[in-house]
Amino acid sequence: MPEEKPEAAAPWKALDASVHAALSHACLSISPHSALLAWADWATHLAASPGKRLELARLAFEQAGQLQAYLCECVAGLHEGEESTASPPVDDRRFRDPTWDHWPFNLLHQSFLMQQRWWEEATRDVWGVDPHHEHAVAFAARQWLDMFSPGNLLSTNPVVLKRSLDEGGANLARGLGYLLDDLTRQVARLPPAGAEQFVAGRDVAVTPGKVVLRNRLIELIQYTPATDEVHPEPILVVPAWIMKYYILDLSPHNSLVRYLVEQGYTVFCISWKNPDADDRDLGMDEYLDLGFRAALDAVTAIVPGRKVHATGYCLGGTLLAIAAAAMARDGDDRLASLNLFTAQTDFSEPGELALFIDESEVALLEAQMADTGYLCAEQMGGAFMMLRSYDLLWSRLVGEYLLGERRPPNDLMAWNADATRMPAKMHAQYLRRLFLDDDLSEGRHPADGRPVSLGDIKLPVFCVGTVADHVAPWRSVYKLHYLSPTEITFVLTSGGHNAGIVSEPGRPRRQYQLHTRPAGGGYIAPEEWQATVPVQQGSWWPAWAAWLRQRSGAPAKPPRLGAPTKGYKVLGDAPGEYVKEK
Structure with missing residues (x-):
């Protein structure tokens, strides 16, 4: 019998996909359905909770x-002709400048902080x-409140008003x-001001090396040794594909790659290709x-x-964890x-990144990506910015556009x-398999069509979490202990x-x-771990280098x-070509 042809997609599905793709573009990839469901869930349950409403009324009084x-x-x-020494009921780092203690700004910022607490x-x-x-509604409320903070407006920010008077408005002109x-x-899709001072291969990503492999997805860089002898076991670095690899090879003074090479290691690093619409079918496999x-x-x-x-x-x-589990499974x-x-x-x-990941949100992104073939970097960057809106958005806007202070550029920026x-x-697969379904x-x-188990891994593991991580909260990273x-x-x-990973020796306030849990050792809850493990000053890099030397x-x-x-010719100098793709 002749082979049956796959059934064509129903016309109504194609129509829905087009509408959802347009909706995604119009709503900045934020699902209005998810937001509506969250607010409806919260509002209807609050309406049916008289005790909670009474408690909120009591708090307001x-x-x-x-x-x-x-x-x-x-x-x-x-009235006494003196500066007020009254202590504000609520303290917040955004309003610690002494000018916020003056009338009427003290009343403004205290009203705002109390409303935020309510x-x-x-x-x-x-x-x-x-x-x-619940988390989505709380996050949305916080975003709206941050938007209308008195610190973000010219007329209600005493620091900006004082600067404007002192400079005759020159700060506003700047x-x-x-x-x-x-x-x-x-509009011109150019990098931010000052970024031109940090060009890959000229100012950053300058550790000497050669590209020794190139395929349609990666370039592999082998770095030139900096010592007469090296430890025989090489290091292979696998960076995230959602970013350029040189976060680990920034300027010479804070390059983790350079540090490892100077410690006598042979270092290889993957540089991922910047995909376009032609790469839409590249997946996790x-x-x-x-x-x-x-x-x-x-x-x-x-x-x-x-x-x-x-x-x-x-x-x-x-x-890498998926690959290591598959290798353990396969011997x-x-x-x-x-x-x-x-x-x-x-x-x-x-963590809070989960606020942007539910069935409705992923389906909307899938419709958009089916139209474009990829997820653009600005969308992911916007999500990360919202997680720390004050530090990454509002403080910057106030500092640059109202105070007239442009932050000096740096390599990390x-x-x-x-x-x-x-x-x-790939993006749809990792959102569904990892975030939504927690398959790992x-x-x-799956790897090679068969599921993997992290419990098969018998290798010694060195695992790093950072205290202020909004992308991969350290308690989530710590869960490897019971997997x-x-x-x-x-x-x-x-x-x-x-910044917790780019933590070179000599950096202040680090x-x-x-702590090492031996193989088969008992489980320690993260709160107990944090409370009992001694704090050491300085960078963790030397501790990792010592751990590697022991192995x-x-x-x-x-x-x-x-x-x-063996087929691995030198194809050019580091940092290669893929890292320069826009």
Whole structure:
């Protein structure tokens, strides 16, 4: 019998997909259905909770009393001709400048903070509300309140008003110039001001090396040795594909790659291609095969007979964990250790990023990506910015456009603006399999058509979480402890998702905690771990280098760059071509 042809997509499905793609573009990829469901869930349950409403009324009266008492103290100070020494009922770092203590700005900012606290109480502990909806409503309320903070407006910000009087409005003129410049750059799709000072291969990503492998998805960089002898086990770095790799090779003074090379390691690093519409069908399997596995084959060919210290950052670490579990399942013993930096393996509690990931949101993104073939970097960047709206948005707008103070550019800022796209298939797969369904921790995530289990991993693991991580919260990263019985050395370091990893020795105000749980050791809850493990000052990099040395052989002569006889010729200088793609 002739082979049956696959049934064509129903016309109504194509129509719906087009409408949903247009809706996604119009709503900035934020599902209005999810927002409506969340607000309806919260509002209807609050309406059916008289006790909660009475408690909110009591809080409102209490706050009114506090505000009245504070106002009376301030007025009394004014009548006596003295500056008020009244302590504000609510403290917040956004209003710690002394000018906020003057009338009427003290009343404005205290009213705002009390309103913020009231909404925090109103959007939590409402009987019957779905936790995801509760978090979504609280997040939305916080975003709206931040938008109308008195600190964001010229007429209600005393710091801006004083600066304007002192400078005769010159700060506002500078701010207008910065605003016009930013708008022009945005329309022309140019990087932010100052980013041109940090060009990959010239100012950043300058650690010497050679590209020794290139396929349709990656370039593999082998770095030139900086010591006469090297540890025989090479390091293979797998960065996240949602960012350019050189977050780990920034300026010479804060490059993790350069630090490792100077410590006597042979370092290889994957540089992911910046995908376009033609790459829409690249999925997780391709990122595993053309990415990690192709790189590992090259590393073991160039450094034969040696096991590899595999190192993954962010989603690159998640991909590496999947690959390591598949290797353990299949009896592939080419790895010496597994090193995971801010990499989640359990996505049941992924932090505030989960606010942007539910069935409606993912379906909307899938419709949009089916139309474009990829998810543009600005959309992901916008989600990350909303997670820290004050630090990443409002404080910057006030500082630049109202105070007229443009922050000096730095390498991390320039890297953050040099973002990448994500293929439609891969992005949809990792949103569904990892975030929505949590397949990896549940033992359902496939590799080569068969599920993998993190419990199969027997390698020693060095795992790093950061205290202020809004992308991969450290308690979520810590969950690897009950997913795998292997030896785990866990580090909790100060800083955020990026700055906590780019933490070179000598950087001030850095500290970390480190503890090793032996293979098969008992479980310690994260709160107990944080409370009992001693705090150490400085960078965690030397501790990691020492950990690697303990699991490496005696130093030997460095390997050659590439292996031409095995098909790995030197194709050019680092940082290669893929990192320069826009």
